[in-house]
Amino acid sequence: MRRPARFGNPAIPARAGAGFKTVHADAILADDRRIGFIEVHAENYMGDGGAPHRALSALREAFPLSVHGVGLSIGSEQGLDETHIDRLKKVVDRYEPGLVSEHLAWSTHDTSYFNDLLPVPYDRATLQRVCGHVDRIQDVLRREILLENPSTYILFEQSTMNETDFMREIADRTGCALLLDVNNVFVSAANHGYSPLNYLDRFPLEKVREIHLAGHAEDVDDEGDALLIDAHDRPVDDRVWDLYDTVIARTGPLPTLIEWDNDIPDWPVLRREAMAADAILERHAATSLHGHRHAAAG
Helix, strand or coil, rough: CCCCCCCCCCCCCCCCEEEEEEEHHHHHHHCCCCCCEEEEEEEHHCCCCCCHHHHHHHHHHHEEEEECCCCCCCCCCCCCHHHHHHHHHHHHHCCCCCCCEECCCCEECCEEEEEEECCCCCCHHHHHHHHHHHHHHHHHHCCCCCCEEECCCCCCCCCCHHHHCCCCCHHHHHCCEHHHHHCCCCCHHHCCCCHHHHHHCCCCCEEEEEEECCCCCECCCCCCCEEEEECCCCCCCHHHHHHHHHHHHHHHHCCECCCCCCCCEEEEHHHHHHHHHHHHHHHHHHHHHHHHHHHHHH
């Protein structure tokens, strides 16, 4: 028998949320304008107690929660760390999030852990491995997870599939859903010289359950060519907002997270980004409702 929920309804609304930083806890709780949900990195809450858990418990009483992992290394050739999966399950059981997500990436090799999300080649061997890992994670958690599209800076010669087909097949085989990071789409498209709109045309939007938005930095590579970095340290770029508007016009409103993980601003700055996303969500929700009523009246 499943134990009763410790918190309120875990369902994530089709509104804008923000990545939770403990420095913002008091400001979020005191804010008259409530964001739709909060999201945390699972790895920050894998200890047994302390100030982070106290702060998150207070926020979880007031908000739905999404848990986002950064350390499962789903694309790793050496297999999953079962201890890490067990720790993730404890976080999920403790806080009863509405959504759980991870990256299509790897970050481990032998006994080393790299503080980065490294890309995978899109070929059949990698597809088989990633699907097996997703199946294992979902079996342990006893729930669906979301897999996020990466931001990439290199391409693999051995890739035999494009990214959108690769992600679609993972979702089809495992039953997982997808997390669409719109900034990652823009960053990867700029770095590799393809159209982000063409990417979105091929992406399985019907499988998307959450969207991420973030800021990116402009840099140059070793040859002096322009390079975008998924920095999470500034406001969302206007061109990414335009892409987001395009996505929501196609999918209808979806839970949307504002990510800001470096050079953390004061809470009002992050809230303003969430309000901008909410404005787009509300506009498309109104359009969808109007269209439904018009069709019904006809």
